Amino acid sequence: MKKTWNVAVVGATGAVGTQMIECLVERNFPVGKVKFLASSRSAGQVLEYDGKPVTVEELTHDSFDGIDIALFSAGGARSEEFCPSAVKAGAVCIDNSSAWRMNPDVPLVVPEVNPHAIAGYKKKGIIANPNCSTIQMVVALKPLHDFGTIKRIVVSTYQAVSGTGNKAIDELRVQTGELLNGRPPKVEIYPHRIAFNCLPQIDSFCDNGYTKEEMKMVNETRKIMEADIATTATCVRVPVFYGHSESVNIETEKKITVAKARELLEDAPGVELVDNPGNGEYPMAMDVAGEDLTLVGRIREDATIKNGLNLWVVADNLRKGAATNAVQIAELMIEDYLK
Template sequence: MSKLWNVAIVGATGAVGAQMIECLEEREFPVGEIKFLASSRSVGEVLEFKGKPVLVEELKHDSFSGIDIALFSAGGERSREFCPAAAAAGAVCIDNSSAWRMDPEVPLVVPEVNPQAIAGYAKKGIIANPNCSTIQMVVALKPLHDAATIKRIVVSTYQAVSGTGKKAIDELRKQVGELLNCRPVNCNVYPHQIAFNCIPQIDSFEENGYTREELKMVNETRKIMEADIRVTATTVRVPVFYGHAESVNIETEKPLTADGAKKLLKKAPGVKLVDDPAKEVYPMPYTAAGQDLVHVGRVRQDESIDNGLNLWVVADNIRKGAATNAVQIAELLVQKYLNR
């Protein structure tokens, strides 16, 4: 019998926390005991794991006794406060917030791209899960970078409201209903109406005019790919419930044809090539939702520059962009590092 691992999910009542629970079940992760942790507001709620009720407990500094792996999805502030406590108690933290991503002593991991980086977990007992939009992009670009060396990336994202959480999902749903009934809408989550609209702002603006979300994509891509790639990003929130889409333009050092790129993508781990324009087949959020693969299509030459390619990349931001990636990290962690 394989070893079982005690797991805590921090932020278990949130959208990503709920998906983490589902992913652990679906992927049959070898869980011994499971603990659901959340803020005091959620204490007493009952969630299920493998058909059995589990009481939600309050997140405290002493919540991690006996825990082997702690999956965090409760925001950067709580991660900064509680990950060190969990690590001190002997748990390895896999954190979905931005709190630790750029810490040089914390590995930032996408299993299909840089699984070897997991080995660095021992420095602080923490592994960072990248930004959802970064994850799907680097999964798609990794095989192309290995073949032709990417010099520059220009990416525009079209990100679903679920990336903001349950309140944003509810706000979009409510606004659609109000507008269809000719009633005014309230904007509580976003600075503007999101229903039937696009908002070219995700997170706050920095002095250089970029948002924090855009700079995350720049810095995280370089760290994960371990390369000094020039990256520029524009991130947009769109009225879609689940599934981030990205228009990605790359420039490579070596020539790479669109057909050559498609052949590489077709066999790349974690990628599903969805590319038959003649039959109007291409990736879309609603067809990628509920799946763990990164869908790539509209692969074509950029005729404005030498060695340029365009791609359209879509993935479920709650699954591969967050929960599934974290569970995949946990799988590699127990297989290659903790199970010795």
């Protein structure tokens, strides 16, 4: 087995790309050569990798010679265009965009949920990273599904602006300052003001009235969980910088008591149980920024149905919802598949 691996981070200057770089360092990924790739606008910038300067290069079809693993977070269009070139050059692509997620020949992987699916990477040389809101939900639901078989999910998400990228982070910061100083805010990134507001729209609307973000949760959950779970979602953008929160209601075939749910989640990989509401202890977005665990709390039975539970699920959308999940996949790749 190789001792080190050559890694390219595509979209290295973006919100997720910078987190991918941090995760590689923090988790001591055995990197030999590292390459940072981005658009021509960002080429020439100097970033750090483990304390050493690395110059960002322009992404081209010839960027992947000698690369073993390419971590992509540069948007769907670039992933569709450049992943095949990376694979042709001999790299395995782990893609954070939505470009490949529902392709039947591309595994959609959350390591705590369906690590076995990674084996399917050989068909295309690509592994897809799920949507950030889907990742944290299935991490929380997997142990409950294994015990009681989930039939139906009703989820409402409250998603941070960092899910849209650095420009959205800046817009929330600027709009907040403008409003606090009595000035009209500029609206550029979202269809309406995000500061001191909630937007019940993430991505564009489909013909069925749902947004693309909501349909991602529906379709990706079935693929990852490998079960035809009836899912309905409402996705809302909220004025929070980092951390997605979710209200999740599930109906199961076998009854799961609150005590049993807590027991299952307490030992679940990637989960931290924070569920003592009487003492004001429950998951909050401000607690997950920079963290990799999925926090679960507010567990209670749904009295309107026979076998129902409500949960509150929170995670850092840039970390577990994107960068950390991708690096975890890479760790499994070098451990079990790449030699």
